[in-house]
Amino acid sequence: MNIGLLISELEDIDVKNICIGACQAAKNKEINLFILPGRYLYTDKSVNEDRPYDYQNSALFDYAMTTDFDALIIDIERIGKNAPILKKEAFLRKFEPVPVLTLTECEGFTNVNPVQSDHDQMQQLGYESVCDAIYFAKNKELPPSESQKQFNFVECSPAAAIEELANISSSLLHRKYASEKAYQTFAEDARKAGVKNCGIMLYDKKVRNTIKYSWERPEVISIKSALINGTITELKDDEVRIGTDMIISSFTKAGHNIFIMGDIFVGEYQLGLLIIEFKPVMLTDNFFECLLSVITGVSRVSYLEKELKRTNEELYEVQEELARDDSVLDHIGDQDYLTGGLNRRGFFAKAYDYLKEQFKPGSSAIVAYIHMESLKKINEMYGHEEGDRAVKRVAKILEEVFEGSIYGRIRGDEFAVIDITEDEGKGETFRQEMSTQNAILLSETSRYINHLQYSICEFGHEENLSLREMLKETDENLQRIKGNY
Structure with a gap:
């Protein structure tokens, strides 16, 4: 009953x-x-x-x-x-x-x-x-x-209640949720605290609810996590949809129990529902309300992580389209005003087409990032005119080292290079030549140090390997060289 x-x-x-x-x-x-x-x-x-x-x-x-x-x-x-x-x-x-x-x-x-x-x-x-x-x-x-x-x-002491809430909050709020499942984590924490049954359910989209215009309860809700009889239920695709009129019956099949329910909301919008086995600690003043607030916060963080990932993916797609669509950006041009070579747009436009045409089975892609680590200090100490001369000198070196490759200045102090080749060892040749030229560059002036940090990575042909992924890995390698990782 x-x-x-x-x-x-x-x-x-x-x-x-x-x-x-x-x-x-x-x-x-x-x-x-x-x-x-x-x-x-x-x-x-x-x-x-x-x-x-x-x-x-x-x-x-x-x-x-x-x-x-x-x-x-x-x-x-x-x-x-x-x-x-x-x-x-x-x-x-x-x-x-x-x-x-x-x-x-x-x-x-x-x-x-x-x-x-x-x-x-x-x-x-x-x-x-x-x-x-x-x-x-x-x-x-x-x-x-x-x-x-x-x-x-048996009443729970306030100190014990705070400790339990702190443990749950720390576990939920001090992690990123792009790869870790927030709601699954809550179920695991609840189980550790002695709870055998609980569930977090969210609507497919937030539902507006105000005093003047009250909401209509949605017909369906998605179960994001479920702990039943001490076992965390594996949910296909992290989501199972049920009717909102079936929530009570879905938690009563395992025998008699006592539950407490709470709704998850933000501002004027209802987000979902928490249903959890009742424990004495929940009668501690503000414990249950704080627990709901933590879940609400985690829900928002998890949602924003997903939205950020989706937005970044859309942004990359837009960048790729813009890089290829000369009819839209003809007035901007693809030439770097300072070096005479390719600017960021020009590099990506040519690199995408180059990769599409030349990157075939049996070939390798060599991608390089070059960073003028001292450019900022040169500008500060000797002015931007001297800084411009330093940039032009580096551009000339890259023309010699990467002759026949596509390269461009993608930021004020960064250059990128891509080369498609079937020759083994060409990447190592680039590295040796860059080392030689870097030493020459260091010896050319006594007023300041014009030093380059660079990363050169090689990629075998893979059908789904994108330029963005290769550039990302090369950049991460450069950051490790610079000590940022």
């Missing part, structure tokens, strides 16, 4: 005690209990200016509108404390035809049996409400009052 407990916030001491009692009853009766802390019913006037998006939490209540629940217990007194009576009544009615029990009297609705004892009154109320809901779901009437003499809840 599945019972939903709709409450305001876990920081309310009475709500904590209601949850303690309800959890005890769920264990004793061996049923599934789902706690939904959706805060309050908001109006324009009741929104806290310091926390303008708290109203987003109430979207969580919409997940109780499913026949997966056999009955709902609603703390309408606290949830609707800032709402008019008509709004509270409308809120309660939207869950029909699921049986609804209120914790306090509300005209037109069935409320749970009043607590007969003053001992642990709110805990008794939580316990009694679950017992009543189970009986009411089966018999459509309230049972005789049933109380619990003792509650075995």
